Amino acid sequence: MSLLAVGTVAFDDIQTPYGHAKMAIGGAATYFSLAASYLTSEVRLVSVIGDDFPEETLNLMQGKGIDLQGLQKIEGGKSFFWAGRYHQDMNGRDTLDTQLNVLADFNPILPESYRTTPYVMLGNLTPGVQKQVLDQLEGQPNLIGMDTMNFWMDAALDELKEVIKRVDVLIINDEEARQLSGEYALVKAAAHIQKMGPRFLVIKKGEHGALLFEGDRMFYAPALPLAEVFDPTGAGDTFAGGFMGYISRTEDTSFENMKRAVIYGSAMASICVEKFSIERLKQLSLSQIEDRIQRFVDLVQFEQK
Amino acid sequence: MSLLAVGTVAFDDIQTPYGHAKMAIGGAATYFSLAASYLTSEVRLVSVIGDDFPEETLNLMQGKGIDLQGLQKIEGGKSFFWAGRYHQDMNGRDTLDTQLNVLADFNPILPESYRTTPYVMLGNLTPGVQKQVLDQLEGQPNLIGMDTMNFWMDAALDELKEVIKRVDVLIINDEEARQLSGEYALVKAAAHIQKMGPRFLVIKKGEHGALLFEGDRMFYAPALPLAEVFDPTGAGDTFAGGFMGYISRTEDTSFENMKRAVIYGSAMASICVEKFSIERLKQLSLSQIEDRIQRFVDLVQFEQK
Numbered sequence: 320m321s322l323l324a325v326g327t328v329a330f331d332d333i334q335t336p337y338g339h340a341k342m343a344i345g346g347a348a349t350y351f352s353l354a355a356s357y358l359t360s361e362v363r364l365v366s367v368i369g370d371d372f373p374e375e376t377l378n379l380m381q382g383k384g385i386d387l388q389g390l391q392k393i394e395g396g397k398s399f400f401w402a403g404r405y406h407q408d409m410n411g412r413d414t415l416d417t418q419l420n421v422l423a424d425f426n427p428i429l430p431e432s433y434r435t436t437p438y439v440m441l442g443n444l445t446p447g448v449q450k451q452v453l454d455q456l457e458g459q460p461n462l463i464g465m466d467t468m469n470f471w472m473d474a475a476l477d478e479l480k481e482v483i484k485r486v487d488v489l490i491i492n493d494e495e496a497r498q499l500s501g502e503y504a505l506v507k508a509a510a511h512i513q514k515m516g517p518r519f520l521v522i523k524k525g526e527h528g529a530l531l532f533e534g535d536r537m538f539y540a541p542a543l544p545l546a547e548v549f550d551p552t553g554a555g556d557t558f559a560g561g562f563m564g565y566i567s568r569t570e571d572t573s574f575e576n577m578k579r580a581v582i583y584g585s586a587m588a589s590i591c592v593e594k595f596s597i598e599r600l601k602q603l604s605l606s607q608i609e610d611r612i613q614r615f616v617d618l619v620q621f622e623q624k
Numbered sequence: 625m626s627l628l629a630v631g632t633v634a635f636d637d638i639q640t641p642y643g644h645a646k647m648a649i650g651g652a653a654t655y656f657s658l659a660a661s662y663l664t665s666e667v668r669l670v671s672v673i674g675d676d677f678p679e680e681t682l683n684l685m686q687g688k689g690i691d692l693q694g695l696q697k698i699e700g701g702k703s704f705f706w707a708g709r710y711h712q713d714m715n716g717r718d719t720l721d722t723q724l725n726v727l728a729d730f731n732p733i734l735p736e737s738y739r740t741t742p743y744v745m746l747g748n749l750t751p752g753v754q755k756q757v758l759d760q761l762e763g764q765p766n767l768i769g770m771d772t773m774n775f776w777m778d779a780a781l782d783e784l785k786e787v788i789k790r791v792d793v794l795i796i797n798d799e800e801a802r803q804l805s806g807e808y809a810l811v812k813a814a815a816h817i818q819k820m821g822p823r824f825l826v827i828k829k830g831e832h833g834a835l836l837f838e839g840d841r842m843f844y845a846p847a848l849p850l851a852e853v854f855d856p857t858g859a860g861d862t863f864a865g866g867f868m869g870y871i872s873r874t875e876d877t878s879f880e881n882m883k884r885a886v887i888y889g890s891a892m893a894s895i896c897v898e899k900f901s902i903e904r905l906k907q908l909s910l911s912q913i914e915d916r917i918q919r920f921v922d923l924v925q926f927e928q929k
Binding site for chain 2: 408504505506507524528530536538539541544547569612616617619621622623
């Protein structure tokens, strides 16, 4: 089924211990929609770029069945830009520069054909923009996912909570879950956040995997231990793309199927970090994805006696 | 089958955000042997205490089938003492005091009946003492496990490597694996350490679970996300006790069975941290342990489609 993705399409400047990528393709919705495109039939993008964004990348996305009707291009504008440097151990990073550019005045407009999309992902944007998107939907989607960040918890908590109340899955990291709930233990944080509205909660723990919660059920998927992580940028968005893409393909929101979605998200993320920027997501085969899923199976499955 | 445990039996002074336990029962071999006693028939302890150590605890251990023939009691001596304070988030701790006391002159002597024990665990002690124990064994045990710490990598690396070469499973934490190998990525660290001798390597990652390596095979068990962790002291030793206890009971060192051993270790550790000191390990039923194993199964198992 089709999947609507709202979020940034951007340029990144990334420094890791393995190198420096200047004006690399970035943006949460870029990673998300590319990852999802391998799993589900039609991904519909809502975002904004300047006229500096490469046609080649747009062509790549269209070639993967990503619908760009909802991608606004501002003539004379510059695309969103983020620059960051990862620490030696890759577990932390410093933001060196953020230029909102065309994102500053982003007014998301859903093309008519997008308004009844059954699966929706609200990428990390101002809660106001996320709300604008929800308000344009017609009928109730099967599942709405949402990402956010600490910044909005500090700057726009009430508005953020209004959006959270309207979604089905919140996908955030451990720090964000702790800040949003005021609880340190993730089990407690999860219980607190689920009372805010979302039926499901996914807490991403970076190299330590991801947790899925529904009511008092809990599922854990590790991150795949890799010999080399070249660039963690976009791993979280790629996770979300694999996760929502799998749900959108299977049209099944049972806990059992959501578990598999977490594994698909983790698998896609583990592939993403093996090269800089979106390089690894440009050309994947289904068998490469299935092989990666198998590595997760081998990593965690055991037989009880 | 029987299992030989060499390590400390001690007093701890523990401060966590939940309270302060003074002169609490501690020591790696205490946690290890109690945890293992629930899984295998006979645990044989080699350690040293002063005359200050409570009879009550010794009786408890004997009641659980722990053989104390190898526990030396030094009249007029004081037992090993450690004091530490955990950070607010429980992920770090500061050592406030360490008093070796009777451990300073520990000369481990294996009673005759211990020398052919088929399963052996060398707790974290000076490599010299670990070697003395190995030298007293007659015949080749089925499996020798070993723990160590950063301190010995700094202070006695050559001697440490000699001992590592002679064991089958090294059980250390992620920081120790990184220091011992000089590699940050745990996959690379594991490859490096296995070349030092041990067929198996277990890397404990605290609240982030544990990894098992054999050749190029890898298995991961999460730590159980808990609402409250009252006292992490002894969790690693309890893990080792569950792990070695399970292997000793099943007498099977296939990778498939070692996976289950990691799950048993993780389950025992998750129980241990629910109360201060050895409190939770004093009286457990097999059904409590099986219930905990089931929680791990529920946490990680998923069906492939």
